Amino acid sequence: MASNRPAPEAPFGSYDTLGHPTASEFPNAAPAATSEWNPTEDTIRPVRGRHRVVKQRGGLARSSTVLGVGVIAAVGAGGMATAQDKPRVAISLPDASSLPGVGALLGDDADDADAAPDETPAPANLAALTLSAESGPADAQGAGAEADAGEALRARILQQADQQQASAEAEARAAAERAAAEKAAKEAAAQQATAEAEAKAAEAKAKAAEEERERAEAKAAAKAEAERLAELAASYALPTSSYTITSTYGQSGSMWSSGYHTGLDLAAPTGTPANAVHSGTVKSAGWSGAYGYRVVLELEDGTEIWYCHLSSMTVSAGQTVGTGDTIGRVGATGNVTGPHLHLEVHTASGGGIDPLAWLRGKGLTV
Known part of the structure; x- marks a missing residue:
């Protein structure tokens, strides 16, 4: 130093x-x-x-000052350029009178030169070299500091760039993942909707098939019942013909001792044939009080058919008859108001049932 x-x-x-x-x-x-x-x-x-330079004729002092400033600027710029490993920057020296503050300095130098004409001027190049020598190391240090600062700035810029790049890549990955998740969700929703539609279609198809099966079963059952009734109808016959239903089973009234009607009254002219509804055995045939002449026909299953108020009987007890055979004729014997066939049906246990429903259950149209 x-x-x-x-x-x-x-x-x-x-x-x-x-x-x-x-x-x-x-x-x-x-x-x-x-x-x-x-x-x-x-x-x-x-x-x-402050180093005063005597103004010389021909602009020597001004040129020296400008040269010193230029050398300082050149040394500083050269140091920075060297520290940054860049090519040296060409420096153009402007007119010293146009630099701010330099004109006033030159003016003071001129005044000092006029005031002290006998002062010995210093060599112009000596002042420039002195300034250059003093400022060189400092500029070199400054250039080194600038280089370190520039390297740190460069490192920060690169770090920020890496962070931005990583952030952009992370955002891109997140966006891609969101898009993939949305796409997967849409595909899953579409698959679920398709599966639900297929399940509904399968359910509707199964329901239709079940309904079709039920209809087929009902149709088959109806057909079977029709065949059964037809078979029964072939084996069963109406008890008489040319009749009119005048009283039904369970009908109440004072005319009957029980308070209600226990059979089915089929009004017909006297002498109309009374037929066996099914093959069976004559259990009894004769007078039965309020029933008049009565024939009891027992079927194979134990069911008894009572024919009452007959005008005459054509069978006797123990006789076997077939379906449709005449067992007597319609009359008005017993407690009656007119000729008719009073028909009762009793089960094997002895209880009475509705004759109309029983005949219809055998396939007969009454």
């Missing part, structure tokens, strides 16, 4: 041709040396502070 000590000043006075002071100025001085005096590092020190 340069010292701040002021450079030794040479005494003012007259000098000989070699630059040494004369004896008249320094009476006690030693004899002058015969060799030329050369300034050294010890005798010349860089001067800190």
Whole structure:
């Protein structure tokens, strides 16, 4: 580092041709040396502070100042360019009078030069080199700091770029995952809707098949029942013909001792044949009080058919008859108001049932 000590000043006075002071100025001085005096590092020190340059004719002082500023700028720019490993930047030196503040400096230098015309001007290149020498290391350090700062800035920029790239990739992946999830959800919903539609169609088809099966079964059952009734009808016959139903089973009235009618009354002219409804055996045939003449026909299953109020009987007890055989004739014997066939049906246990329903159950149309 340069010292701040002021450079030794040479005494003012007259000098000989070699630059040494004369004896008249320094009476006690030693004899002058015969060799030329050369300034050294010890005798010349860089001067800190404001350095006034005497304005020379032809613009020497102004050119020196501009040169010093330009050298400083050039050294700084060169250091930064070197630190950044970039090519050196070409610097163009503008006119010093157009630089802000330089004109005033030159003006002060001009005033100082006019005020002290006898002051010895300093070499222009010496001031520039001094400024360059002093500012060079600092600029180099600044350039190094700038290089470190630039490298740190570059690292931060690269880090931010990597972070942004990673963030963009993460967002892209998230968007792709969302799109894939949405697509999968839509496909699943479509598959579920399809499965539900297929299930509904299958259920409807199964229901239709079940209904068809039930209809087929009902049709088959109806057919079977019709066949059974037809077979029964072939084996069963109506008890008489040319009749009119005048009283039904369970009908109430004072004419009957039980308070209600216990059979089916089929009004017909006297002498109309009374026929066996099915093959069986004559259990009894004769007079039976209020029933008049009565024939009881017992079927194979134990059912008894009572024929009452007959005018005559054509069979006797123990006789076997077939379906449709005449067993007597319609009359008005017993407790009656007119000729008719009173028909009763009793089960094997002895209880009476509705004769009309029983005949119809055998396939007969009454």
